[in-house]
Amino acid sequence: MTRAFNPADPHATPMTDGQPYRVERRVLAGIPCLLELPPEEQPLRGLCVVHHGAGANKEGKLGVYAALTAAGLGVVLPDGALHGERQGDTPEGLNAREYVWESVRRTVAEAPALHGALAQVFGPLPLDAVGSSMGGYVVLTLARLGGLCRAAALITSGVWHEPEVGRPELRAFLEEHRPNTHAADLPPTPLLLASGDSDPVFALATHHAPTAAALGAAYAAAGCPQAFTAATFEGVGHYTSRHMRDAALAFLRAE
Helix, strand or coil, rough: CCCCCCCCCCCCCEECCCCCCCEEEEECCCCEEEECCCCCCCCCCCCCCCCCECCHHHHHHHCCCCCHHHHHHHEEEEECCCCHHHHHHHHCCCCCCHHHHHHHHHHHHHHHHHHHHHHHHHHCCCCEEEEECCCHHHHHHHHCCCCCCCCCCCCCCCCCCCCCCCCCCHHHHHHCCHCCCHHHHHCCCCCCEEEEEECCCCCCHHHHHHHHHHHHHHHHHHCHHHHHEEEECCCCCCCCCCHHHHHHHHHHHCC
């Protein structure tokens, strides 16, 4: 049923930077997603897929990157494999680290289908991705595999030293995609690597520093050092801080 409303005092809607945006729920390629979109009269100029961390879900990222909608970008929030509405898919017998990497492996494997479903709904649009922690593993892998216009990997690591991961299929995934080993495959995709300098999970010296060094050298060797940015945030632990989020927004909104 359609209801008339007063244009001087219209319906209350989600807002970012004083601009309204829409929130929709869709299942795309079998993956439950939330979408944050500009108003219907505003055309989309691109999409950004947001990959959450371990133990989280798509709802936890609602509103975090919604400011992209004011720039004409749609924000796609999928439940990572084995997370959110998909926890029931979790195989038995995984230890804590294997659970993380099985989620990463499956999320990477299903990404082409998700991206294809987005293209069917919205047409061919530039596609960016941002991920935090476990989601950063996903983004670093997808940036290596190609198809992303921009990639932002936050509070994460390219070291991928995982002695607790013993399953053969997961060991194979680690060896095939370890970012610091295969850093030469990431250029020329513009990439932001951002970390907190007080992160107790990914200590700066043993995770951010070697990852930034490997990626920085790869981008320099490829002749595009300006396409890689490494940033650290003082006093920030294992979370996406406001300033870190704002840096990611500025990176993703860049023309």
